[in-house]
Ligand SMILES: O=P(O)(O)O[C@H]1O[C@H](CO)[C@@H](O)[C@H]1O
C-alpha cells in the first residue's frame with residue numbers, strides 16, 4: 314500500500330461515509346480559513362492524526378482538514394485544508410504537496426487553491442481577487458521543483474506540461490459567479506503569480522525584476538500544490554487575494570540628493586518607507602474573507618456535474 318493510500322485509509326475511519334467522496338478540494342490561504350465557515354455536516358480532522366501530514370506553523374493557518382457540503386441546495390461535497398505548508402517553514406516539498414496527493418487519492422477531481430499575495434502590477438489594488446492564469450516559479454526552474462527525484466507513482470507522467478495548468482473552464486466559472494453575485498468588475502482581475510521561497514518579502518529591486526518578467530502578484534505558496542495537482546490530473550483554479558502592494562519604485566531615493574538638499578536648506582520629496590507585514594496580510598484576509606467565500610460558494614453552485 315502506498316503512503317497516500319495508508320493516509321486515505323485512516324481518513325475513511327475518521328470521516329463519515331457520506332463525506333468520503335469530495336468533488337472539490339479547497340486550500341485556504343493565509344487568513345482565509347473562514348472560506349469554509351458555511352460547511353454543512355462538517356467534520357474536522359486534525360493533521361496530527363494523519364500519517365504523512367506535517368503541521369502548519371504560520372499564523373493564520375490552522376492544522377486541520379475540514380469535510381462537509383458547501384454551496385446552495387444539497388451542496389457539493391468538499392474537503393478543505395484549513396492551513397497549508399510552505400517550504401520556508403522547513404517542510405520538504407514532498408510534505409508540502411502530500412495533502413494534494415492524498416486528496417487526489419480520495420478521488421477529488423477539482424481543486425481551488427487560494428492565497429494571499431503582494432501586487433507587483435500597479436493596476437491591482439489591495440483587496441482585488443486575481444484569477445491566476447499562469448505562473449513564474451524561479452524555484453521550479455532552478456532546482457526546487459516538487460517533482461524532482463524518483464517518481465512517486467510510475468503511472469504519472471515523468472515530464473509534465475504546465476502550459477495548460479490553470480483550467481479555462483474553472484477560470485470562466487469565476488467570472489460567471491461574479492456576474493451572478495453582481496460583484497463589481499474591478500474587484501476581480503486576471504494575472505500571473507510569481508512563486509518565491511520566502512520567508513523574506515521582496516526588496517524593491519526584486520519586485521521590479523519579477524514585474525519585468527511578467528508577474529502580476531507574488532507569494533510564497535501555491536505553485537508546488539498546482540504542480541502536484543496537475544500531475545494528479547486535477548482541474549486547478551487559483552484565486553490570489555491582493556493583501557498589499559509590493560513596493561517597486563521606492564526604497565532607494567538618492568540619499569546624496571537628500572543630504573545635499575538638507576545642507577542647502579531646501580526640502581526633498583518625502584521618502585515613502587512603508588513596509589509590508591504578515592499582520593497586514595491577515596487583516597485584509599479578514600476584510601475580504603466574505604467576498605472570497607461567496608465567490609467560492611457560487612463557483613461550487615455552478616460547477617458542472619460531470620467534472
Ligand atoms: O500563500 P499564503 O499561504 O496565503 O500566505 C502568504 O502570506 C504569507 C506572508 O505574509 C506567506 O506565507 C505568503 O505565501
Ligand SMILES: Nc1nc2[nH]cnc2c(=O)[nH]1
Pocket residue numbers: 429430431432509511513514515531532533556557558559589594
Ligand atoms: N512574497 C510575498 N508574499 C506575500 N504574501 C502576501 N503578501 C506578499 C508579498 O508581498 N510578497
